[in-house]
């Protein structure tokens with residue numbers, strides 16, 4: 216009898232975008248948490264780096280969501296239980312929503328703080344004067360939503376490890392970049408004569 220472990224993977228574009236965005240979020244999030252720790256004279260520089268990397272996250276998330284709508288994920292292995300099936304889609308959607316909305320609130324905070332985007336070769340200045348009534352609450356909301364994103368990512372990663380190493384249903388291999396994931400799938404194809 217065939218094993219139910221089907222080991223189908225996400226496409227290479229989805230995998231590349233997943234891990235590039237994950238890495239960038241670690242960088243942007245760490246820079247965000249360090250904002251108050253920088254010496255005054257370098258603080259604006261690091262907040263600008265945080266903002267530029269955050270903008271990149273936003274652009275990549277848009278590209279990824281657009282791609283995702285045109286490329287449905289591979290079917291889940293039959294080993295994945297009912298609870299995981301029901302919960303994973305809303306959690307993934309919430310992750311996308313947070314990655315969409317956090318940078319937008321960050322942009323508002325940045326601009327209404329009177330800051331100027333410095334892209335190195337050129338600067339973008341909206342000419343808006345610092346307005347505490349705007350940037351104080353948006354900065355708080357931006358931070359709280361970022362903490363929510365970190366918590367959700369933690370749960371998401373723990374769930375992935377639990378599937379991979381406790382349930383042993385090969386879930387992480389679906390999103391893993393290396394050829395390691397392809398080997399068991401190829402073996403199974405050989406066993407079933409390519410069906």
Ligand code: HEM
Pocket residue numbers: 233236237238240241283288303307308310311368371372375376386387388389390
């Ligand atoms: C900032 C970090 C991360 C973010 C924002 C993130 C976000 C996401 C999102 C939105 C999806 C849904 C993909 C889709 O169907 O379009 C996903 C899938 C997935 N992620 Fe992450 N992820 C992160 C980190 C991680 C880590 C650290 C792991 C593993 C240890 C991981 C493992 C997976 C796996 C295995 C899937 C596929 C789940 C499935 O097959 O249904 N992710 N991730």
Ligand code: HEM
Pocket residue numbers: 240243244247248250251262265266267268269270272273314317318319320321322323324325328354357358359361362364
């Ligand atoms: C997914 C992307 C992002 C994440 C995870 C993130 C995360 C964070 C975190 C954790 C903080 C510190 C909050 C606190 O101290 O309570 C912060 C602050 C801030 N972020 Fe972001 N951020 C992102 C994108 C952006 C973007 C795109 C911009 C602007 C274009 C931005 C602008 C700011 C500003 C202005 C602050 C306040 C800095 C200050 O103390 O003046 N962020 N962010």
